[in-house]
Amino acid sequence: MSLLHIDSITKTYGEKRILQDIYIRSETGNVTGILGRNGSGKSTLLKIISGQEKGDTGFIRMDDHVIRNQKDRAGRIAYLPQYSFIPKRIKIKRLIHLFCGRENAERLSAIGLIQPFLNEVPGNLSTGEKRIAEALLILYSDSRFILLDEPFSGLSPKVTAELQKIIKEQSTQKGIMISDHHFQEVWDVSDHVYLMSGGSLKPVRDFGELQKNKYLPESI
């Protein structure tokens, strides 16, 4: 079992403190869901963990290895940003071999969701198709910990269900953190769910707590 330990993350934009002394951990074999209102700091937290943004303070450790820079993250932490990030002129099948080792590349290439795109370049895919390809590349990459920022956005219900199944399968060997506004999908796939509110993370056990914290309307 591997453990990703994230401690004392703070982030301030101007006068506004977005993240306040955040502590969260992820274990291989677990999916951790992060919910929160727009602008609550979910994406900022994932960006800081992935090294895309610098926190004011913070400490990240994977097992006995302190993560200090981008080189330390390579092969350990993989991050799916909200936006499309893969180069537009490289074929998907070539990208698979860049992101994945031989075994994972074979497994990923056999998945029905990605097979229609294998000989395509991302520039020729629709936004949703690109999202599927990128999510799968990250999920099947060799990294032990996977950070998914809005993986379900723009996906049809059927594809969302298939992606949920893949997330669950991959979580047997990996630690996965998901942030998305599709709260039901995040809830279904997660072992632990946290709500980001007022700059801190609160563990939540049921929808009632989400309503109490004004994330969900009373009518749900």
Add this chain to the structure above:
Amino acid sequence: MIRQFTILRIFYLKLLIPSVFISLLLSFQGGFSASDFGLCFLLILPLLHYFVYELRLKNEYAFYAHFGFSRIFLWMLTVILSIITNLITTFL
């Protein structure tokens, strides 16, 4: 190691070919010399890096970061590459 090299090749393919081409064009303006080419390359490569990756394809930094190449590292590499090319062409 081969994978890292491939990633850098993908990154610089968009920069090196146009940089060499533009530098050649500019250095031919006043009669070609290797040192003129080196000087043009010293300026053009970082300029193209800025236009291509800071303005047009900023999102792709996340792709290179996945393989351990941070934005700062890539900028340092661009500056070092252009300085080394300039030094080599100065002594040619």
